[in-house]
Amino acid sequence: MEVLVTYDVATDNAEGRRRLRRVAQVCKNYGQRVQKSVFECLVNQAQYEQLVRDLVHYIDEKEDNLRIYRLREPAGKYCKHFGVNPSINFDDPLVV
Numbered sequence: 001m002e003v004l005v006t007y008d009v010a011t012d013n014a015e016g017r018r019r020l021r022r023v024a025q026v027c028k029n030y031g032q033r034v035q036k037s038v039f040e041c042l043v044n045q046a047q048y049e050q051l052v053r054d055l056v057h058y059i060d061e062k063e064d065n066l067r068i069y070r071l072r073e074p075a076g077k078y079c080k081h082f083g084v085n086p087s088i089n090f091d092d093p094l095v096v
Helices: 014-030 045-058
Strands: 002-008 031-035 038-042 065-070
Touching: 002 014, 002 045, 014 031, 014 038, 014 045, 045 065
Parallel strands: none
Antiparallel strands: 002 038, 002 065, 031 038
């Protein structure tokens, strides 16, 4: 399933900046950054549940905002992109 992870972490202090880095790193482990605080992730059900657990562990629910959207599939039919930094198609072959 494809999910969209968005977050807004309060960075007024060092602890907030640390949470921001940790949340971003968790998201990088599961997908690709498409905007500064927005990631597209392709995960199975077990990975989805782990992603949610990891992210909730790092945020401060009194100061931060985390939203996770499950995208309708096929995402290409429901998502239009304009501008720079196109996303990677997860279904294309990976060339190293």
